[in-house]
Amino acid sequence: MAKSYRELIVWQRAVELSVALYELTRSFPREEIYGLTSQLRRAGVSVASNIAEGWGRGTRADYRNFLCVSRGSALEVQTQLVIAGRLGYGQTRKLALTEGLAIEVGKMLWSMVEKMGRSGG
Numbered sequence: 001m002a003k004s005y006r007e008l009i010v011w012q013r014a015v016e017l018s019v020a021l022y023e024l025t026r027s028f029p030r031e032e033i034y035g036l037t038s039q040l041r042r043a044g045v046s047v048a049s050n051i052a053e054g055w056g057r058g059t060r061a062d063y064r065n066f067l068c069v070s071r072g073s074a075l076e077v078q079t080q081l082v083i084a085g086r087l088g089y090g091q092t093r094k095l096a097l098t099e100g101l102a103i104e105v106g107k108m109l110w111s112m113v114e115k116m117g118r119s120g121g
Contacts, residue, residue, distance in 0.1 A: 005055035010108040014048035014070070017105055020098045021077065028089045036089070040080050046073040047105060064116045067109055074106035 005011050021044035025037040032038075047070050054066025081099045084090055090098075 005052045008051065008055075010105060010112065011048055011051045013101065013105050013108065014051055014074075017074075017077070017098070017101045018044040018048055020044075020094070020101055024084075024090045024094050024098050027091065028084070032089070036080060036084055036087075040077060040084070043073045043076040043080065046070070047077065051109075060116065064113060067113050067116070071106055071109035071113065074102055074109060077102045078106065 002008050018041075021040050025032075025040055028037045050066045050070035050073065054063040054070070057063060057066065078099060081095060081102060085092075085095050085099075089095075
């Protein structure tokens, strides 16, 4: 078992996702600074942050709950990236890579939540 949330691959990938979102949204239109840009950045930061916060809560039930919140934020990011793509925001390649990372993190979180649920926690 990991000794710190920082050792979790899902947390590491979630941090990568957040950084990728910041890089992607740099090229979004200026008028989106308080709209889609802000939403994507906040949701992205939330994914890794909730993994860490849940880890620190100390109970299995709290940890599982925060993983669920984190997964919700990952799904929020996925949805917002679809919207950004349809609006023509961001470089197509970066958008696709970031969306793939968001999907990967979401799947990892779902797997963790499911495993915790099956083991009675």
